[in-house]
Amino acid sequence: MRKSIVLVLSTLFLFSCAEKKSDKNFVLTGNIKGLKEGKLYIQRMKDTTLVAIDSIIISGDSNFKSEFDIQSPEMLYLFLDRGVSNSLDNNIPFFAEQGKMNIETSLDFFTADAKITGSKNHELYEEYKKVMSKFIDKDLELIQKKVMAYKENKTDEIAKIEEEQARILKRKYLYSTNFAVNNGDHEVSPYVALAEIYDINLKYLDTIHKTMTPKVAKSLYGKKLTEYYNERKKSEK
Known part of the structure; x- marks a missing residue:
């Protein structure tokens, strides 16, 4: 009986965690092949300047995830901080809309290799x-x-x-x-x-x-x- 109660409580806890993860109306997932360490920024245009609205630390795992609310479909940018590098290939524009989107790309050709799914816009x-x-x-x-x-x-x-x-x-x-x-x-x-x-x-x-x-x-x-x-x-x- 005690085992059954524990099982039920564990299941409820898992459901609770799942519900918390769905609080935001926009979820961006992706993978950057070849990236082991680094930092990503989700940016939006404010006036004439790109400003960060979220940041993601990459440490060992090239997969990433970002969740936040968007009020309306909007052109956002996935920026890769290459540190001392002056590469121009570091910003991917993507037309975000409520729901789930995914970006698959590579470190070597960050912009050119980008495959973006999940948004009709x-x-x-x-x-x-x-x-x-x-x-x-x-x-x-x-x-x-x-x-x-x-x-x-x-x-x-x-x-x-x-x-x-x-x-x-x-x-x-x-x-x-x-x-x-x-x-x-x-x-x-x-x-x-x-x-x-x-x-x-x-x-x-x-x-x-x-x-x-x-x-x-x-x-x-x-x-x-x-x-x-x-x-x-x-x-x-």
């Missing part, structure tokens, strides 16, 4: 970045050609390159606008509008603003977009 943002990277690569090619054309004083070629750059920029803005409009039911929509095409023509910003669902309009970036749109509308009257 992040999934959509990854799709957006893939298309945008093609525009960026093409623009870099044109910049190289333009430098050579300047060296060789080829005025006509420079003019053609600049026309092509203008067309690429227009396509980037058009794609970004269509992406934001087509995903108005996700918080990534106002985020892209604010982060990528904030200086777009007001009529396109108006279209993006109107396509946000009520839920998205009440989100962090939805509110920021509404505020920004109203300011633009007022200043451009």
Whole structure:
């Protein structure tokens, strides 16, 4: 009988611990292959500066876990403190939303190897970045050609390159606008509008603003977009 009581109490204790672990509405887990010792920071953008909202000590085990509350889907950053190293490969952006997310990567290629799951907003943002990277690569090619054309004083070629750059920029803005409009039911929509095409023509910003669902309009970036749109509308009257 006594053994049964102990077993019941132990089971209740375990359930109690499990309940405590689920207090937070956001759980981030992950693994950094090759990392034995170090420190990770979860950061968010405040004004124009990244500030830490949680820190994780890595000591022997490359797996990590962080739990906290988020009020709204938000772009956060996983920062690896490399100590004396000046590597630029130390910050992974991820579009956090309530629930569970996972980041798998490596120490050697911290940013490039990152595989992020558990967020629909992040999934959509990854799709957006893939298309945008093609525009960026093409623009870099044109910049190289333009430098050579300047060296060789080829005025006509420079003019053609600049026309092509203008067309690429227009396509980037058009794609970004269509992406934001087509995903108005996700918080990534106002985020892209604010982060990528904030200086777009007001009529396109108006279209993006109107396509946000009520839920998205009440989100962090939805509110920021509404505020920004109203300011633009007022200043451009």
